[in-house]
Amino acid sequence: DAKTTQPPSMDCAEGRAANLPCNHSTISGNEYVYWYRQIHSQGPQYIIHGLKNNETNEMASLIITEDRKSSTLILPHATLRDTAVYYCIVQTGNQFYFGTGTSLTVIP
Amino acid sequence: GAGVSQSPRYKVAKRGQDVALRCDPISGHVSLFWYQQALGQGPEFLTYFQNEAQLDKSGLPSDRFFAERPEGSVSTLKIQRTQQEDSAVYLCASSSSGYGSRQPQHFGDGTRLSIL
Numbered sequence: 001d002a003k004t005t006q007p008p009s010m011d012c013a014e015g016r017a018a019n020l021p022c023n024h025s026t027i028s029g030n031e032y033v034y035w036y037r038q039i040h041s042q043g044p045q046y047i048i049h050g051l052k053n054n055e056t057n058e059m060a061s062l063i064i065t066e067d068r069k070s071s072t073l074i075l076p077h078a079t080l081r082d083t084a085v086y087y088c089i090v091q092t093g094n095q096f097y098f099g100t101g102t103s104l105t106v107i108p
Numbered sequence: 109g110a111g112v113s114q115s116p117r118y119k120v121a122k123r124g125q126d127v128a129l130r131c132d133p134i135s136g137h138v139s140l141f142w143y144q145q146a147l148g149q150g151p152e153f154l155t156y157f158q159n160e161a162q163l164d165k166s167g168l169p170s171d172r173f174f175a176e177r178p179e180g181s182v183s184t185l186k187i188q189r190t191q192q193e194d195s196a197v198y199l200c201a202s203s204s205s206g207y208g209s210r211q212p213q214h215f216g217d218g219t220r221l222s223i224l
Binding site: 032034036041042043044045046049051087091093094095096097098099100101 | 112139141143148149150151152153156163164167199201207210212213214215216217218
C-alpha cells in the first residue's frame with residue numbers, strides 16, 4: 001500500500017505562499033494524490049487531486065514531480081483561516097490512507 | 109442541507125452499551141465510507157458501500173462493529189458492547205461515483221464517541 005510522508009508542522013506568514021511537501025515514493029502508476037485539510041472539530045475538506053499533471057483550482061495548486069514520488073500543495077496567499085492540518089493522501093482502490101498530516105499555522 | 113450530515117454530533121456511553129451512529133450522505137451519491145479518527149491521528153478507513161452493497165469491510169476492528177446501508181442512502185454504524193478504546197471521532201464520507209472512482213470524497217463533521 002502506498003503511503004505518504006509529510007512534515008509534522010509548518011508556519012507561514014499571512015499573505016505569503018504556503019508550500020506543503022509530501023513524499024509518496026511507493027506510489028503506483030494509477031494511484032492519484034489527493035489533498036484534504038481538517039480544521040479542529042470539522043470533517044476533512046477536499047482541496048485538490050491529481051495523477052501526474054500539475055493541477056490548479058480556486059483553492060490551491062498541486063505540483064507533482066515527473067517521477068511522481070513527491071508533490072507540493074501551494075496555497076498562493078495564506079490567510080489565518082488556512083490554519084489547519086493538511087493531509088496528503090494516495091488512494092488505493094477505494095481506500096484513503098491519511099497519515100498524520102502537516103499542521104500548518106498561518107501567522108499574522 | 110447539501111453536505112454529508114452525521115448524528116448525533118456527540119455521544120457518551122457506558123462501557124458495554126451498544127451505540128448507533130447515523131450518516132446521511134449527499135443525495136444521489138453512490139459511494140459511502142466510514143472512518144475512525146483517534147485523537148491526534150488521521151482518519152482510518154473502516155468500511156465502504158456502493159449503493160446498498162458493502163464491498164469492503166477490511167478496516168472494521170472487530171466483530172463488534174457492524175455497518176449497514178439497506179436502501180443505498182442512509183447508513184448506520186453500530187458498535188456493540190462498547191469498550192474504552194472505541195472512543196474516537198467517527199467520520200462518514202460520500203462520493204458520486206462507484207468502485208475505483210477518482211471522484212473526491214466529501215466528509216461530514218463526524219460523531220465524537222466517548223466511552224466511560
